[in-house]
Amino acid sequence: MHNTHLSPRWxxxxxxxxxxxxxxxxxxxxxxxxxxxxxxxxxxGDRVIDNVPVWLKELAISWFGTNDKIALLVGIxxxxxxxxxxxGHLASIGRMRVALAGVVLFALIGSWxxxxxxxxxxxxxxxTLIGSLVVAAALIGARRWLDARGAFDASPTExxxxxxxxxxxxxGATAVAAWGVWxxxxxxxxxxxxxxxxxxxxxxxxxxxxPIAPAEITREGAAPFYTPNADFYRIDTxxxxxxxxxxxxxxxxxxxxxxxxxxxxxxxxxxxxVESDITLTCVSNLIGGGLVGTARWQGIRLDELLEEAGVQxxxxxxxxxxxxxxxxxxxxxxxxxxxxxxxxxxxxxPLPLEHGFPVRLIVPGIYGYASATKWLTExxxxxxxxxDHYWVPRGYAALAxxxxxTRIDSPRGLDKIDAGQFxxxxxxxxxxxxxxxxxxxxxxxxxxxxxxxxELNGSTWRQWNHIWDATPGRHTITARAIDQNxxxxxxxxxxxxxxxxxxxxxxxxxxxxx
Ligand SMILES: Nc1nc2c(c(=O)[nH]1)N[C@H]1C(S)=C(S)[C@@H](COP(=O)(O)O)O[C@H]1N2
Ligand SMILES: [Mo]
Numbered sequence: 419m420h421n422t423h424l425s426p427r428w429x430x431x432x433x434x435x436x437x438x439x440x441x442x443x444x445x446x447x448x449x450x451x452x453x454x455x456x457x458x459x460x461x462x463g464d465r466v467i468d469n470v471p472v473w474l475k476e477l478a479i480s481w482f483g484t485n486d487k488i489a490l491l492v493g494i495x496x497x498x499x500x501x502x503x504x505x506g507h508l509a510s511i512g513r514m515r516v517a518l519a520g521v522v523l524f525a526l527i528g529s530w531x532x533x534x535x536x537x538x539x540x541x542x543x544x545x546t547l548i549g550s551l552v553v554a555a556a557l558i559g560a561r562r563w564l565d566a567r568g569a570f571d572a573s574p575t576e577x578x579x580x581x582x583x584x585x586x587x588x589x590g591a592t593a594v595a596a597w598g599v600w601x602x603x604x605x606x607x608x609x610x611x612x613x614x615x616x617x618x619x620x621x622x623x624x625x626x627x628x629p630i631a632p633a634e635i636t637r638e639g640a641a642p643f644y645t646p647n648a649d650f651y652r653i654d655t656x657x658x659x660x661x662x663x664x665x666x667x668x669x670x671x672x673x674x675x676x677x678x679x680x681x682x683x684x685x686x687x688x689x690x691x692v693e694s695d696i697t698l699t700c701v702s703n704l705i706g707g708g709l710v711g712t713a714r715w716q717g718i719r720l721d722e723l724l725e726e727a728g729v730q731x732x733x734x735x736x737x738x739x740x741x742x743x744x745x746x747x748x749x750x751x752x753x754x755x756x757x758x759x760x761x762x763x764x765x766x767x768p769l770p771l772e773h774g775f776p777v778r779l780i781v782p783g784i785y786g787y788a789s790a791t792k793w794l795t796e797x798x799x800x801x802x803x804x805x806d807h808y809w810v811p812r813g814y815a816a817l818a819x820x821x822x823x824t825r826i827d828s829p830r831g832l833d834k835i836d837a838g839q840f841x842x843x844x845x846x847x848x849x850x851x852x853x854x855x856x857x858x859x860x861x862x863x864x865x866x867x868x869x870x871x872x873e874l875n876g877s878t879w880r881q882w883n884h885i886w887d888a889t890p891g892r893h894t895i896t897a898r899a900i901d902q903n904x905x906x907x908x909x910x911x912x913x914x915x916x917x918x919x920x921x922x923x924x925x926x927x928x929x930x931x932x
Contacts (some may be wrong), residue, residue, distance in 0.1 A: 424510040424569060424781070425579070427588075434517075436498060436593050437556035441782065442498070444530075444550025449860015450606030456658075457603070458528035458546040459498070462507035463490055463657045472813045472915055479702050484652055490644050491657070502553070509557045512570070517557055525550035536743030556592070560585075573622035576612060616775050619768040622687040627766040629695075629714040634872040639828045639843020640881040643697075643874075645711035647765050652772050653709060653786065655808070660742050660793040664776040668889045669760070672799040673737075676728030683776050686762060691716045694757035694782075697847050697879045699784040699820050701809075702914045706825050706923040710847065712878050715773035715780045716844045717761035720797075737798040737805055738779045738791030746791040747807030748784050750799070756782045756850050757877065760794070761825035787917060788818035792889050815917035822848035822907045824856055824899040824923055831925040836932045837890050842868075843883035844923075846899035846907075853875030855900040858884055860893055868897075876902060888929045896924035 424430050442459060449455040456464075467490070470478075475486075482489040501520070509517040528546030535542060564570065568582035631643035640720040664683040671679040693716045700709035724736070729750060736753075740744040752758070758781040762769060769775040774792025781789035787809045798805075802816055810816050824846040829835055846853045852873055857865040898907040911921035 422565065429582075430507040430510025431503040432506065432589060433510065433560050434502045434504065434508075436589050436596065436906060437506060437553050437560070438498060438502025438597070438598040440556055440592055441549040441553035441916050443596040443598075443603065444552045445545040446603035447599050447606065448548050448603075449545040450603040450609075451796045452539065453610045453661075454534065454535075455542060455545050458531065458549060459491070459494055460657050461528060461531035461535060461542075461546070463487075463494055464655075465534050466490060466494070467476060467655045467657065468534070470720060476702060476914060480655075480704065483708075487657055497648065497707065502679065505553075508555065509561055510564075514558070514561060518554055521550050521554045521557070524553070528813075536741070567775050573838070599638040611663050612663050612771055612775060613717060616768050619664055619683075619776070621763055621768060622691055629765060634852075635874050635881065636870045637841075637843050637869065637881040637883040639841035639883040640871075641825075641827045641909040643712060643881060644765060645713060647713070647767060647773070650711045650713065650764075650773065651700065651709045653702065654772075655744055656793075659771050660682040660740070660830060661771070662741055662793050662795075664778055665873065667776050669777060669794060670796045671723060671727045671799070672796055673800045674730040674731060674733035675724070675799050677726065679723065679727050679877070683762070686718055686760065686777065689718050692719060692757075692759070693763075694759060694780075694877070695783045696757065696759075696780055696788060696877045697849055697872055698780065698786055699823075699847065699849070701787050701918045703823075703919065704914065705823070705911075705919050705921050706925075708830075710823075710825075710845075710879070711766045714766065715759050715761040716763035716766075717759035717777075717780070720760055720781070721755070723760060723797075724750075724753065724799070729800070733799045733801060735800050735805060737796075737800055737801045737807060738789070738794055739796040739798060740791050741793045741795045744791065745804070745805075745807045746779065746788050747805065747810075748781055748789045749802075749817065750780060752789075753884060758782065758789075760797075783820055785820055787814060790818075803872060813916055818917060820847070820849050821912075821918045821920055822846070822853075822899055822901055822905070823919070824897040824907060824924050826858075826895060826897050826923050829895070832928065833925075834928045834930060837888050837929050838932065840886045840888045841883050842886050842895060843881065844897060845879040845881055846878040846897075848901040851878045852902040853880040853899050854902045854904070856880070856882040856897060857900070858895055858897045861896060869901050888927075890929050890931045892926060892928055894924055894926050896922050898922050 446457040449457045466484040478486040505517045529543040532542040558854045668681040669681045695714050697712040703709035735747050761780045777794045825844045827844040846856045856868045859865050868882040868884040908920050
């Protein structure tokens with residue numbers, strides 16, 4: 419004669435939770451023993467990122483901004499916890515087979531996810547499989563232990579059953595152990611960090627700390643001309659930052675070239691670095707958004723490297739491949755003399771890990787998704803017919819020239835300011851053509867030319883401002899730019915998908931009497 423459930427009822431769910439935590443912890447520890455293995459949580463996260471519909475990705479970026487990855491990990495953690503709790507509950511009500519089938523399902527999802535990692539081999543499933551075995555063993559072990567103490571016998575003394583205190587203490591101890599194992603796994607993984615390698619890098623000349631923008635190219639009210647590395651937006655599909663040490667680094671130039679090339683990090687530096695100021699822009703940047711930034715990049719010229727490799731007739735696409743499998747693609751024809759770089763430095767420092775250390779691509783005038791491969795490992799010369807880069811099957815355009823935009827940096831939307839003098843300011847960009855003028859208007863008034871700063875080059879944004887004598891009331895300020903060809907920025911609004919937003923930025927400001 420058996421009870422239908424364990425008492426108290428929640429004990430089964432908590433047992434599942436602890437078993438699940440132990441399983442994830444052990445899988446993380448196992449993953450930490452080899453550079454290429456990953457915790458199943460990260461593998462699953464990577465598959466979610468690769469397969470999530472774009473509308474959901476755009477929504478996640480607009481909700482969580484650059485915290486979208488943390489949001490994803492929290493979501494996965496929450497789902498896993500619910501699932502583990504359910505399995506534990508099933509095991510406690512005598513549905514052990516169903517619970518174990520759930521563990522097998524988990525193992526299958528984890529294994530499939532691990533095999534989807536770039537450069538995966540069959541061994542990638544080992545952390546998941548060991549973790550799943552631990553979960554199964556913990557569920558069975560707990561059930562046996564309770565059975566042996568009569569926890570499921572008919573009419574147990576409800577509130578002071580002798581097993582309960584020991585069992586709960588055991589659960590607590592296991593949870594602590596799981597935390598310890600998980601912590602150890604992360605420490606082990608820390609061995610593979612590229613932070614030490616980055617600290618040891620000596621840049622070959624040129625790089626001498628953050629650049630300082632001269633007054634002629636800046637205007638009060640606009641964001642800093644050079645975006646400090648720490649404030650530079652980060653967008654990528656990498657759930658954890660790929661760790662690529664400089665000393666084992668290789669860049670290969672392959673595909674439709676006469677002379678394939680292979681370069682070490684030192685080879686790149688030895689060629690002599692050039693520097694170029696370029697504004698990088700994300701296709702997902704919304705009107706008025708912050709997914710755009712300007713840096714002084716240092717590297718070697720991509721056109722020179724490709725000339726050496728000898729691009730063959732018929733090739734029309736350059737693909738930049740990352741260690742994590744990500745790919746960018748842009749036209750061979752885009753190398754029209756513009757400063758496209760195989761970059762190793764950003765604002766006078768080796769590339770930060772999250773911005774692509776040790777080597778990335780930077781191509782002026784093309785949205786980052788199609789040009790700016792971080793953790794670059796291969797440049798493949800091919801055709802658009804033969805290869806779709808990462809975001810193309812996901813609905814983005816294969817060709818991704820940056821569209822002209824103007825952003826108002828101050829005032830911010832719905833700011834309350836005092837009547838009197840106020841510097842309305844911002845930035846405008848139309849790489850690689852360049853901006854010739856920025857105009858603003860108040861409410862439905864006429865367009866007024868702003869005081870535009872000098873142009874540094876066509877591939878960087880241009881700052882502008884207008885010293886306004888603010889009058890009390892509610893005002894809408896709208897801005898637009900005109901590029902160096904005389905094209906006026908369109909008022910028509912476009913979504914980021916498939917090739918970037920258009921439309922004017924406007925802000926509402928509340929001016930109070932002083
Ligand atoms: N390996 C890799 N490189 C990548 C991406 C990525 O997801 N993976 N995202 C691209 C996109 S969409 C943009 S906008 C830029 C952003 O570069 P940042 O993070 O240094 O600002 O990197 C590009 N390079
Ligand atoms: Mo992007």
